[in-house]
Amino acid sequence: MPALPTDTPTLTGDLVELRPVTAPDVVRLHALMRDPEVGRLTGSVHDDAEPTGDPWTVEQLQEVYARWADDTDRVVWAVVDLGTGQVAGEAVLLDHDPDNASIGFRIWLGGARDRGLGTEATRLAVGHAFDVLGLHRVELEVYAFNPRARRVYEKVGFVLEGTKREALRYADGWVDCHVMGMLAQDWRRRRDRGSPAPGTTPPPPAR
Incomplete structure (x- = not known):
């Protein structure tokens, strides 16, 4: 299977749009990264008192995203809330x-x-991985103190495959990391049961 194309597509659903990250988007992403909950749930910090978003400056982060845009092993999107028109995060x-034929997701x-x-946003990204890129497997990791995210992943179709015990040190304790995965056949079964990807029109019933 060849490397991934470098032209990141725009994927539009009912609630969100996934589009390539622009330099102005990075200003917004940099601000969002300073949300303490973002830092904790992504494992970017290891204590409630640890500064979030440091040591990156906006300019350094723009360089990172510009480099990622040319990488052939990843697809990076800004997640835009269509209700507000604001960037809400990244996928x-x-x-x-x-x-x-596998790839990770975050x-x-x-x-x-x-x-x-x-x-x-997760359905759009996973649908792109399977339906457009033709991949066989998508996997992700989620920390045990983020059950809300795990429920989202399960709703989309990811299944728990294993646990990396005490993989993250946080404050004075340790946090497990759950490994979840989805296969192309899992995605197709869910899609064919009548749950089309957001932003698409379901096929007409067979006659």
Whole structure:
């Protein structure tokens, strides 16, 4: 299987749009990264008192996103809340393994929770991985202290495959990391049962 194309597509659903990250988007993403909950749930910090978003400056982060845009092992999107027109976070397919037709997934949102945005953004990204890129497997990791995200992933179709025990040190304790995965056949079964990807029109019933 060849490397991933570098032209990131725009995917539009009912609640969110996934589109390539622009330099102005990074200003917004940098601000959202400073949300303490984003830092904790993504494992970017290891204590409630640890500064979130440091040591990156906006300019350094813009360089990172510009470099990612040219990478052939990932697809990086800004998640846009269509209700407000604001960037709400990022969604990424990463660590493409062409020999095994697999890829990883991560997503984070700041200040836009409990509205179904993460569920739809995850479905859009996973649908792109399977239906457009033709991959066989998508996997992700979620920390045990983030059950809300795990419920989102299960709703989309990911299943628990294992647990990395005490993988993250946080404050004075340790946190397990759950490994979840979905296969192309899992996605097709859910899609064919009548749950089309957001932003698409279901096929007409057979006559």
